[in-house]
Amino acid sequence: MRFVKGHGTENDFVILPDPDGELELTAGRVAALCDRRAGIGADGVLRAVRTKAAADPAVEGQDAEWFMDYRNADGSIAEMCGNGTRVFARYLVSAGLAAPGEWDIATRAGLRRVALGPAGDVRVDMGPPAYLGTGEATLAGRTYRGAAVSVGNPHLACRVDEPVAGLDLCRAPGFDAAQFPEGVNVEFYRFLGDRHVEMRVFERGSGETRSCGTGTVATALAAAIAQAGGGAAAPRGTWTVDVPGGRVTVDLEDLTSHLTGPAVLVAEGEIILAE
Numbered sequence: 001m002r003f004v005k006g007h008g009t010e011n012d013f014v015i016l017p018d019p020d021g022e023l024e025l026t027a028g029r030v031a032a033l034c035d036r037r038a039g040i041g042a043d044g045v046l047r048a049v050r051t052k053a054a055a056d057p058a059v060e061g062q063d064a065e066w067f068m069d070y071r072n073a074d075g076s077i078a079e080m081c082g083n084g085t086r087v088f089a090r091y092l093v094s095a096g097l098a099a100p101g102e103w104d105i106a107t108r109a110g111l112r113r114v115a116l117g118p119a120g121d122v123r124v125d126m127g128p129p130a131y132l133g134t135g136e137a138t139l140a141g142r143t144y145r146g147a148a149v150s151v152g153n154p155h156l157a158c159r160v161d162e163p164v165a166g167l168d169l170c171r172a173p174g175f176d177a178a179q180f181p182e183g184v185n186v187e188f189y190r191f192l193g194d195r196h197v198e199m200r201v202f203e204r205g206s207g208e209t210r211s212c213g214t215g216t217v218a219t220a221l222a223a224a225i226a227q228a229g230g231g232a233a234a235p236r237g238t239w240t241v242d243v244p245g246g247r248v249t250v251d252l253e254d255l256t257s258h259l260t261g262p263a264v265l266v267a268e269g270e271i272i273l274a275e
């Protein structure tokens with residue numbers, strides 16, 4: 001079957017066009033595709049299926065032509081993927097399946113509105129990130145306090161004072177499984193300036209990645225709350241988030257948030273699907 005490979009700030013994806021929902025996408029098949037030695041290699045898979053053909057109750061009734069069926073590299077299903085949404089939108093336009101402009105994409109976290117031209121950055125309405133209180137992550141014998149944030153999927157954004165490049169993210173950070181029964185994406189961020197942070201992430205289901213769009217939104221909210229001295233009434237504003245794979249912008253607004261950044265398609269080809 002055909003595939004396209006793309007990335008958003010080096011958070012990379014295999015895109016599988018499946019307009020009529022015919023593909024049986026097992027967890028094993030996703031993990032095999034994402035394998036960086038024995039497969040194509042990616043942080044996740046984006047299956048492009050027409051919403052009306054998607055046999056997924058999570059998107060039933062969503063008024064969008066296309067459903068982004070996102071899977072993590074280990075084959076697990078996630079509610080949302082911010083970088084993936086930008087890459088998905090760029091793919092639909094590039095393939096002639098949607099026109100440049102503004103339209104909605106169905107996701108398990110609800111409709112996400114994208115805005116894009118014939119080339120260049122993509123802007124995604126990420127909805128209002130929800131601050132859910134504090135939490136703790138452990139890494140290399142140290143405990144980090146963070147903000148639990150839902151961006152449709154779960155995050156724990158922890159502030160650090162040292163450069164994030166020095167953190168050992170070879171192993172998964174520990175977290176309280178009672179607080180995050182479905183697992184959690186853990187971000188570590190450091191202030192670089194006014195509304196400017198650097199961030200690294202260990203993603204649920206994929207390990208350390210070079211970027212995480214939902215994670216940058218969670219981090220911007222956590223940093224805004226920290227800057228305001230705590231509490232959920234964070235000031236609104238535009239944040240710059242530097243990640244190992246590049247830079248994105250997060251707008252925290254009264255009723256929603258927007259994520260803006262690159263979306264690049266790098267290859268297309270044919271997969272030989274081993275059964």
Ligand SMILES: N[C@@H](CCC[C@H](N)C(=O)O)C(=O)O
Nearest residue numbers: 078081082083153212213214
């Ligand atoms: N990289 C994504 C997030 C993908 C899902 C995440 N690993 C989860 O399990 O929630 C992004 O750009 O948001």
